[in-house]
Amino acid sequence: MKKEPLELSCKSILQLLGNEKFCTSPFIDLIRADLHGKFLDLASGTVKNEIACKILLEKMPSYAEPYYKYLTGDAEMHQKKYFDILIFTVVPSEFRAVKSLLGLEQDERELTVHGFRFWKTTILCKRTGKSLCCLVSMIGEATNVFAAVAVTTALCKYRFGLAILVGIAAGAPKTSFADVIIADRIVDYESKRLEPDKAKNRPHHWNLDERLRKQVDYFLADSQYAGSGFSDFFKTTEALLFDKKYTDCTPSISRAVILAGDKLLADGTTIPKLIEEYHQQAKAVEMESNGFALACASYGVPWMVFRGISDFGDPDKPDLKKYQQNAALSAILACKLFLEESYDNFTQNDNVSYSDGNDIDF
Amino acid sequence: MIAHVIQCQIGRSASEDLSLEQKEFYTWLGNFFFDNSVPIVHFSRTIPISNYVIQNAQGTAYDLVSSCLKQASDDIPHGENLSLLIFDIDIRTFGQLRAKPYLMILRAICDWLREYQPPEKIILLVDSLPPQADFVWKQLNEIPSGTQLIIFDENGHSNPRLEISTTEFCKKLIVAKCNPRIAMNKKMVRHLGHFQKDKGGAKMCVRHFYDGQYCVSDIANLLLIELVDEINDGDTICYHAKRSPWVHKSIIDLQNRLTCKIQDITGPENDTILNDYYLILDFIDTGSTVLEAVKRIGRDPKRIISILAKPSENDKGKLKELKRKAAPSLSVEYLLEAEYSQLGLEGYCPLCLIDMPVDTLDELSASGTLRSLDFWEMVLSDCSDKEKNPPAHRTPETVIVNLSMALSQHGAFIASRVRQLIENMNFSPDSVLIFPKDEHVSGEFALHLFHLSSENHIAIPREAINAAAAGIEIDHAKHSLEDWYIELQSNSVKHCIIMDDILVTGSSMLGMSNIVKEFGKKVLAYIPITQYRGSNTKLPENNIYPLYSIDNTQQPR
Numbered sequence: 066m067k068k069e070p071l072e073l074s075c076k077s078i079l080q081l082l083g084n085e086k087f088c089t090s091p092f093i094d095l096i097r098a099d100l101h102g103k104f105l106d107l108a109s110g111t112v113k114n115e116i117a118c119k120i121l122l123e124k125m126p127s128y129a130e131p132y133y134k135y136l137t138g139d140a141e142m143h144q145k146k147y148f149d150i151l152i153f154t155v156v157p158s159e160f161r162a163v164k165s166l167l168g169l170e171q172d173e174r175e176l177t178v179h180g181f182r183f184w185k186t187t188i189l190c191k192r193t194g195k196s197l198c199c200l201v202s203m204i205g206e207a208t209n210v211f212a213a214v215a216v217t218t219a220l221c222k223y224r225f226g227l228a229i230l231v232g233i234a235a236g237a238p239k240t241s242f243a244d245v246i247i248a249d250r251i252v253d254y255e256s257k258r259l260e261p262d263k264a265k266n267r268p269h270h271w272n273l274d275e276r277l278r279k280q281v282d283y284f285l286a287d288s289q290y291a292g293s294g295f296s297d298f299f300k301t302t303e304a305l306l307f308d309k310k311y312t313d314c315t316p317s318i319s320r321a322v323i324l325a326g327d328k329l330l331a332d333g334t335t336i337p338k339l340i341e342e343y344h345q346q347a348k349a350v351e352m353e354s355n356g357f358a359l360a361c362a363s364y365g366v367p368w369m370v371f372r373g374i375s376d377f378g379d380p381d382k383p384d385l386k387k388y389q390q391n392a393a394l395s396a397i398l399a400c401k402l403f404l405e406e407s408y409d410n411f412t413q414n415d416n417v418s419y420s421d422g423n424d425i426d427f
Numbered sequence: 428m429i430a431h432v433i434q435c436q437i438g439r440s441a442s443e444d445l446s447l448e449q450k451e452f453y454t455w456l457g458n459f460f461f462d463n464s465v466p467i468v469h470f471s472r473t474i475p476i477s478n479y480v481i482q483n484a485q486g487t488a489y490d491l492v493s494s495c496l497k498q499a500s501d502d503i504p505h506g507e508n509l510s511l512l513i514f515d516i517d518i519r520t521f522g523q524l525r526a527k528p529y530l531m532i533l534r535a536i537c538d539w540l541r542e543y544q545p546p547e548k549i550i551l552l553v554d555s556l557p558p559q560a561d562f563v564w565k566q567l568n569e570i571p572s573g574t575q576l577i578i579f580d581e582n583g584h585s586n587p588r589l590e591i592s593t594t595e596f597c598k599k600l601i602v603a604k605c606n607p608r609i610a611m612n613k614k615m616v617r618h619l620g621h622f623q624k625d626k627g628g629a630k631m632c633v634r635h636f637y638d639g640q641y642c643v644s645d646i647a648n649l650l651l652i653e654l655v656d657e658i659n660d661g662d663t664i665c666y667h668a669k670r671s672p673w674v675h676k677s678i679i680d681l682q683n684r685l686t687c688k689i690q691d692i693t694g695p696e697n698d699t700i701l702n703d704y705y706l707i708l709d710f711i712d713t714g715s716t717v718l719e720a721v722k723r724i725g726r727d728p729k730r731i732i733s734i735l736a737k738p739s740e741n742d743k744g745k746l747k748e749l750k751r752k753a754a755p756s757l758s759v760e761y762l763l764e765a766e767y768s769q770l771g772l773e774g775y776c777p778l779c780l781i782d783m784p785v786d787t788l789d790e791l792s793a794s795g796t797l798r799s800l801d802f803w804e805m806v807l808s809d810c811s812d813k814e815k816n817p818p819a820h821r822t823p824e825t826v827i828v829n830l831s832m833a834l835s836q837h838g839a840f841i842a843s844r845v846r847q848l849i850e851n852m853n854f855s856p857d858s859v860l861i862f863p864k865d866e867h868v869s870g871e872f873a874l875h876l877f878h879l880s881s882e883n884h885i886a887i888p889r890e891a892i893n894a895a896a897a898g899i900e901i902d903h904a905k906h907s908l909e910d911w912y913i914e915l916q917s918n919s920v921k922h923c924i925i926m927d928d929i930l931v932t933g934s935s936m937l938g939m940s941n942i943v944k945e946f947g948k949k950v951l952a953y954i955p956i957t958q959y960r961g962s963n964t965k966l967p968e969n970n971i972y973p974l975y976s977i978d979n980t981q982q983p984r
Contacts (some may be wrong), residue, residue, distance in 0.1 A: 068796055069796070073781070074798070074799040076782070077778075077798065077799050078800070078803065080800070081780055090807055095828070095977060097976070099799070099977045102961075102977075103799070103978065345705060
């Protein structure tokens with residue numbers, strides 16, 4: 066026999082208590098006791114904190130005080146609304162691709178925070194059957210500083226289980242157009258100490274969380290996406306969404322190092338040199354991941370980077386500009402497939418079952 | 428002249444007195460046979476033939492009927508003769524009359540007739556006339572030749588055929604069994620929940636949903652009473668019930684008793700109606716759907732009846748007038764007033780904001796308990812009260828939820844939750860519900876539950892409960908003539924479910940449990956509407972099924 070989930074029970078009692086009409090009811094203490102009893106039976110710390118903060122900060126500060134020590138969590142830290150995924154793109158062509166694939170509409174806009182607009186959407190995680198609640202936005206400008214500022218703005222306002230940067234990048238010589246590179250390491254190639262006779266590289270690097278790396282590997286091992294599998298997906302999707310198709314490309318997905326700096330490369334020679342100098346396994350070079358990863362690390366939020374190869378940092382770059390959207394589509398498609406097929410949110414409390422404790426009888 | 432009436436209730440576990448309406452029906456029927464001179468009519472308490480007896484102990488049916496008939500003979504004053512015996516085999520909800528128990532009942536009648544002075548006439552009331560080759564006739568051939576046997580079915584058809592008004596018979600029998608208007612009032616469930624309805628292409632969230640699945644036959648009966656005298660064979664009953672499958676079932680039930688066509692006009696493809704028609708609706712609000720439907724059909728119906736309607740100031744009694752341009756207004760009669768509150772468009776309503784899923788009737792059927800929001804909203808609509816009738820051993824709870832208003836406004840909904848709980852827990856269909864007597868809450872509740880599920884209920888006086896809770900044995904001499912005592916003593920009562928509005932320490936329910944066990948019956952479960960969790964010290968926790976639990980310990984764990 067089905068019973069009401071505790072979380073829903075607590076939220077609905079809270080809603081009632083927030084109704085001024087019932088403030089003077091003689092049952093108010095009884096209702097609070099009921100809420101308190103059910104609250105303590107909640108297993109999910111995340112939900113508990115969310116409700117606790119509502120009680121502490123919005124609804125009943127006078128009620129909360131004697132029970133504060135029994136309410137878990139840091140109220141200030143958990144004041145923010147939680148979303149499973151934050152997705153950032155950089156430039157408009159990338160954002161167009163993301164909007165097309167995820168079907169974002171104007172009136173799903175969640176909020177404007179310091180000029181950044183966030184769109185709300187969901188992606189169904191087929192492994193667990195749960196919908197991942199996502200916020201999507203656009204940085205607007207290239208370079209790491211802008212990326213860091215944008216992500217920090219989002220992380221100040223909301224909490225996330227995972228932050229993802231999706232966009233285009235310049236590819237290493239052995240890559241092809243629309244190949245997707247999932248970063249397993251970001252290497253900042255800008256940091257140097259300049260001495261009179263030489264420059265000493267002081268690259269900073271960010272490693273993909275080991276748990277995410279395993280999930281990526283399981284994703285890549287899926288026969289659906291090996292060989293020409295992803296390419297077929299991409300072509301079908303590209304044909305569906307865009308009029309302009311880049312012919313003769315057979316994109317694949319791989320996990321590799323990404324080099325991040327603040328230079329827009331179009332000379333045809335820098336990329337091979339950077340790869341030689343910093344990491345022979347690097348497959349992409351771009352301008353935002355360093356700032357992105359730094360901001361995420363500051364807030365303790367796991368991150369991922371998906372890049373679609375849109376050019377090769379050479380003089381032919383302008384010819385490929387009209388296909389940037391297609392390359393970005395490849396990246397967001399790979400990202401979406403990963404979230405649907407392989408992603409596992411490990412940032413929730415360890416003592417919570419995957420159902421988040423909502424089906425516990427009371 | 429003396430007439431005696433015995434009613435056998437198939438599917439019931441406890442005996443009861445006949446209602447006033449039933450007595451009036453039997454008296455009317457008796458008058459038909461005696462040229463409207465009123466015979467002296469004696470009424471026995473009903474004979475319950477429970478589902479257990481039907482399936483496992485058919486011989487018991489013979490004993491029960493024999494015993495009742497013998498008592499009827501003993502009640503005849505000396506020197507008088509029984510002129511008429513009316514024997515009504517009344518099949519109740521969840522009961523079914525299988526061949527063997529039927530045979531037992533008839534055999535008991537025939538054996539009694541051989542032993543005692545047979546009456547002039549015997550009227551046997553059954554649900555349907557048995558076919559000529561049926562075993563029933565073989566059994567009834569044993570009736571002494573001096574006694575005239577007349578069998579009636581529930582539509583008033585008789586064997587042998589008589590010049591009795593079948594429509595009047597039908598209407599009186601319907602009211603006698605259960606006044607359908609009262610039954611519908613008690614059984615129409617206004618669910619509390621998070622529902623949606625279409626509004627101009629968008630989805631509007633609403634707080635209530637009307638469900639008539641428990642009163643399908645009552646709606647059919649009520650429509651029969653309204654229409655039987657005026658509807659012609661060639662007429663059509665059209666119905667529009669997009670969200671209410673129970674209306675369709677009622678119309679099918681009605682069609683079986685009226686010789687007319689029926690037509691569902693929910694979709695525009697079904698607008699071709701050749702004859703005069705009556706229009707039945709599930710719900711009317713502004714009337715726009717009705718006006719559209721009538722316009723599509725192309726001519727006005729003879730009559731429009733809506734089961735439910737949102738009342739407006741312009742209504743005259745239960746009649747709405749729908750104004751039309753360039754045509755006379757349409758009158759719509761409705762049977763029940765309905766109210767529902769609109770919460771807001773999907774995504775913006777307060778329940779959407781707390782992620783409450785949208786309800787469907789199937790999902791409601793899977794649960795039996797009350798949600799926090801529903802429970803507290805029902806309670807908060809009333810004032811506080813000191814607890815009435817607390818057990819002697821403790822003081823009243825100073826603030827106790829008062830459920831009288833909740834039961835008054837939401838009785839059918841709460842009763843439907845209890846019924847669902849009992850069904851989901853697979854308790855025996857012969858279970859008898861035990862309540863404290865003379866308490867408004869329990870009495871109201873029992874009435875709704877009785878109408879919704881026809882389960883027997885026995886109300887025990889508070890005095891007996893308190894004594895039993897204190898460990899004092901029942902005063903048999905004092906109580907033996909009281910209804911509850913007689914009913915509980917009956918062999919057909921085997922399993923009991925103890926119910927009350929509030930469970931605090933458990934003493935009241937324990938008292939009822941002690942009484943039930945003293946009569947040798949088994950307690951299947953304890954179902955309080957509200958349980959104050961943490962304070963029960965008397966009852967086994969694993970046998971308690973509250974509709975709603977409140978944690979009132981106010982202590983952290």
